[in-house]
Amino acid sequence: MKAQGESSSLIHVYSREFGKLILIAKGARGPKSGFRGLLEPFSLLNIHYNEKKGRAYHFLSHAEYLDPFTHLKTNPRAVLYGSVLLEILYKIPDTQTDPALFDLLRDVLTAVNRGSDAVNMHAFFILHYLRLEGLMLDPEHCFQCGKVPDKACFLPHSGQILCENCSQGYAPVWELPATLLSLLIMMMNENIARIAQLRETTADVTLLNRLLWNTLASRFENCRTLRSVDILRKVL
Numbered sequence: 001m002k003a004q005g006e007s008s009s010l011i012h013v014y015s016r017e018f019g020k021l022i023l024i025a026k027g028a029r030g031p032k033s034g035f036r037g038l039l040e041p042f043s044l045l046n047i048h049y050n051e052k053k054g055r056a057y058h059f060l061s062h063a064e065y066l067d068p069f070t071h072l073k074t075n076p077r078a079v080l081y082g083s084v085l086l087e088i089l090y091k092i093p094d095t096q097t098d099p100a101l102f103d104l105l106r107d108v109l110t111a112v113n114r115g116s117d118a119v120n121m122h123a124f125f126i127l128h129y130l131r132l133e134g135l136m137l138d139p140e141h142c143f144q145c146g147k148v149p150d151k152a153c154f155l156p157h158s159g160q161i162l163c164e165n166c167s168q169g170y171a172p173v174w175e176l177p178a179t180l181l182s183l184l185i186m187m188m189n190e191n192i193a194r195i196a197q198l199r200e201t202t203a204d205v206t207l208l209n210r211l212l213w214n215t216l217a218s219r220f221e222n223c224r225t226l227r228s229v230d231i232l233r234k235v236l
């Protein structure tokens with residue numbers, strides 16, 4: 001016979017109103033639970049919970065789907081790239097509630113669920129997340145001299161883009177091919193609806209991903225090692 005606690009689930013939620021929450025769903029794994037099947041990663045939910053003041057966790061009282069993101073969940077590539085985004089949110093320090101960050105995540109996952117390219121949407125999320133945090137990666141200006149670079153170089157340790165001149169003397173330096181640079185510029189300047197329509201990029205995806213993950217790691221100590229990134233590196 002199972003103790004009641006064993007069938008409960010502890011879930012991490014990112015909410016629009018309250019930011020990161022830890023909730024306990026009592027009996028969620030029981031056969032008659034109303035939560036059954038609802039509490040999986042990538043579910044967009046409407047939830048109610050009972051707040052216990054001064055506690056690190058609360059009790060979930062009601063949950064219903066706003067969008068189960070069924071297509072995303074059945075697409076392994078979308079799940080891999082999407083897991084990076086969820087892990088970033090899980091790892092970043094509890095900052096103030098940011099509805100704009102919630103909206104960004106919801107819109108990116110919605111686009112992936114509707115068939116947009118997971119690589120593009122993953123890049124769009126990271127670039128715009130950094131911008132929201134005031135830690136933007138600027139692909140249009142050299143971080144050092146501010147000029148528009150003809151040839152751009154990326155410094156993987158500091159996570160900045162420099163012109164060819166200013167990057168002299170730094171090592172390592174990654175030269176950014178024109179296709180990759182124009183993709184980054186487009187990601188920063190176009191809205192999500194436009195990016196969601198893009199086909200699979202012809203730019204070097206490995207370089208794009210490494211650039212994004214290095215940029216994240218340079219700005220957030222907690223994002224230096226991401227389990228989902230390690231998995232992606234192995235399977236790509």
Ligand SMILES: [Zn+2]
Pocket residue numbers: 142143144145146147162163164165166167
């Ligand atoms: Zn420069």
